[in-house]
Amino acid sequence: MRIVKYSHKVLIVIGVVLLVSSAGTIALAAGMNESLTFGIVSLAETAAIWGITRFFRGESEALRPPRPWWRMTELPFLSGTWALYFAIATAASIASAVTGGASSAFPAVGQLALTAIMTVSCVRLSLALRRAKRRGGSSRPPSSAGLPPLPTSI
Template sequence: MRRLLDLRIVRWELKTLYIVVAWIVGFVVADLLRSIGTSAVVVEVANALTTFVPFALAVRIFRGSDEPVEPPRAWWRMTAWPALSRRLGILFAVLTVFGVLGLVLAAAGVDAYQAMGDGGATIFVSSALQFAVLAFLYLNSAVRMKHLGITKPRPLRLKPTMKL
């Protein structure tokens, strides 16, 4: 496990590949469990695990440009810079609202949401909880980095000298 946590991914292409593969693996595990007749609650617990384990590993091994590669990140730090943490926190907060809205619409009797049955309610609750936790972690990271004065370094722009 220690060797895995010492891995660092800096290039955005590899980060994207990691996220896509983790996402696909999560879908495959959930579909496999559904196909063998596992209950919706067990499927959602497995889905939460296949979401959070790769996610927790990613925030430990991903590094931003100009971020030190070698030292491990602080336990609370989710991204390299506060602006990205804030944006992702807001995104996950909005997704939380959509999950809660889906649950409310199902409870209110909207046909499209009620047709999902108890499995749909489980999915909405699970998704809303997962997104709420991620929103909290990212927003907490943004606030802490801002209070510590961590900012993204400005790129050095050198204007070429003109020669006639």
């Protein structure tokens, strides 16, 4: 199953974040250690966001082949925008932990990992786009393989 529609992608990401955050809230209410809970929630959110992007496809991407591990979005601009967002979130988490507003800096670790993944995606997609333009190709990065897209998508 590949998810192409933007609205479906947004709903899935919101659902995953709400599910993981709710599980963390329940764990805290049950008396689990706060630092441990933040660490587990951070790790789960990072893994979930990376994992669900494996099912997302842009309109110009082939549906059949799996995305390379580093490709998080269809376009470099989108990866760069997400990298900026997660970098700001990382800075806010670190500032909150340093000033005593948060009991743990664990959320910053997950956000920093997502910043790195999105930055790698942005850089590699930009390089692929430049190579494609030099060869006289499309203004979009090449898909992950030359296989034809499957006719079914969400």
